[in-house]
Amino acid sequence: MLAEGIFIYLAAAITILSVLVITRKNPVHSVITMLVLFFHIAALYVTLNAEFLAAVQVIVYAGAILVLFLFVILLLNLKEEAVARRYVGPWPLGLMAAVGLFLAIIVSLDSFVAGPKGAFTTEVIKAETNTKALGKILFTEYLYPFEVVSIVLLVAIIGAIVLAKKRLRS
Amino acid sequence: MIPLHWYLWLSAVVFMVGVAGFLMRRNIIIMFMSIELMLNAVNISLVSFSRYLDDMRGQILVFFIIAVAAAEAAIGLGIIIALFRNKVTAHVDEANEMKG
Numbered sequence: 001m002l003a004e005g006i007f008i009y010l011a012a013a014i015t016i017l018s019v020l021v022i023t024r025k026n027p028v029h030s031v032i033t034m035l036v037l038f039f040h041i042a043a044l045y046v047t048l049n050a051e052f053l054a055a056v057q058v059i060v061y062a063g064a065i066l067v068l069f070l071f072v073i074l075l076l077n078l079k080e081e082a083v084a085r086r087y088v089g090p091w092p093l094g095l096m097a098a099v100g101l102f103l104a105i106i107v108s109l110d111s112f113v114a115g116p117k118g119a120f121t122t123e124v125i126k127a128e129t130n131t132k133a134l135g136k137i138l139f140t141e142y143l144y145p146f147e148v149v150s151i152v153l154l155v156a157i158i159g160a161i162v163l164a165k166k167r168l169r170s
Numbered sequence: 171m172i173p174l175h176w177y178l179w180l181s182a183v184v185f186m187v188g189v190a191g192f193l194m195r196r197n198i199i200i201m202f203m204s205i206e207l208m209l210n211a212v213n214i215s216l217v218s219f220s221r222y223l224d225d226m227r228g229q230i231l232v233f234f235i236i237a238v239a240a241a242e243a244a245i246g247l248g249i250i251i252a253l254f255r256n257k258v259t260a261h262v263d264e265a266n267e268m269k270g
């Protein structure tokens with residue numbers, strides 16, 4: 001009963017906060033709302049026995065990505081944002097597309113068939129802790145994708161510098 | 171235990187909000203935040219699958235998605251700064267040079 005109550009609170013908060021994120025006029029308000037939203041999603045991860053991902057969610061999303069967003073908003077000096085239109089001209093079309101996609105997902109949920117269960121039951125994870133179990137798989141079975149991710153991050157660093165630099169000297 | 175479908179509904183709702191925000195807003199920064207919302211919706215469903223199928227692979231995938239989201243945010247915000255330098259606007263419907 002308690003678990004259901006916590007889930008319903010988190011789900012309601014996540015839904016309301018995500019709607020607030022896309023409807024606020026001031027981008028700074030959107031970023032602050034999104035910060036609260038990410039904390040709620042981290043709490044949802046804790047209820048799903050994924051403590052490591054909850055920590056990563058707070059550190060990477062709330063700590064790194066949102067600060068980046070905030071920096072860019074302050075850099076751009078969006079004074080005319082307060083008087084400008086919020087939505088594009090054909091916004092009802094976009095809303096209809098989103099609702100249609102939602103209905104398609106909900107209808108297709110009924111035909112969902114769960115696959116075979118894996119080896120990591122709650123008892124196994126409790127015995128060797130979530131982070132250790134995650135690290136064992138990450139550094140053995142998924143070592144190659146892990147290395148590829150490091151290259152992706154390197155490309156992102158170089159790409160961000162190249163894009164944001166004023167003029168490359170030739 | 172909470173049924174898996176509750177989590178999938180929540181994920182679908184957040185994804186819908188992300189898609190709607192991406193298609194409706196003019197401000198390119200809010201559009202990028204909508205993309206982050208969609209990624210988070212997928213993460214919620216992956217973590218709940220990981221929990222309900224007793225498998226760690228969903229969480230590994232979420233780990234990779236968060237890394238790619240960080241890379242995407244850095245590149246995307248670089249593009250926003252480049253756009254602002256060339257057009258002095260953050261509104262997508264004012265950047266229309268490539269219209270035929």
